[in-house]
Amino acid sequence: MNFFSKAWDDVTSVAKDVVMAPSEIAHWTLNEMFGSGDLSKIAQELADLGKAVDGLGKDIDSCLSTLTWHGPASDAFVSHAHGRVREISSVADQLGELSKSVARLNSVF
Numbered sequence: 643m644n645f646f647s648k649a650w651d652d653v654t655s656v657a658k659d660v661v662m663a664p665s666e667i668a669h670w671t672l673n674e675m676f677g678s679g680d681l682s683k684i685a686q687e688l689a690d691l692g693k694a695v696d697g698l699g700k701d702i703d704s705c706l707s708t709l710t711w712h713g714p715a716s717d718a719f720v721s722h723a724h725g726r727v728r729e730i731s732s733v734a735d736q737l738g739e740l741s742k743s744v745a746r747l748n749s750v751f
């Protein structure tokens with residue numbers, strides 16, 4: 643093997659390492675984050691959890707509309723509770739987005 647052949651082999655080996663290292667690091671990281679679990683199953687569970695949280699927020703909101711007591715205390719409570727319902731809705735949306743992200747990770751993993 644001559645010098646140029648050996649140098650070419652070394653360059654291609656380094657190039658493969660540089661190109662493949664991020665992929666190998668990503669695979670290792672995903673295995674550390676999710677274990678050997680099925681990412682599609684995790685994505686589905688996150689989507690289901692997001693739907694359940696959204697349903698809970700809607701249930702709370704419908705209960706607030708049926709309150710029979712009135713006055714300043716009731717108004718303050720309802721106002722506060724509506725703020726929490728908005729937060730619950732935001733969490734449900736974030737769970738849905740996380741589910742989509744994990745599904746995308748699964749497609750490249």
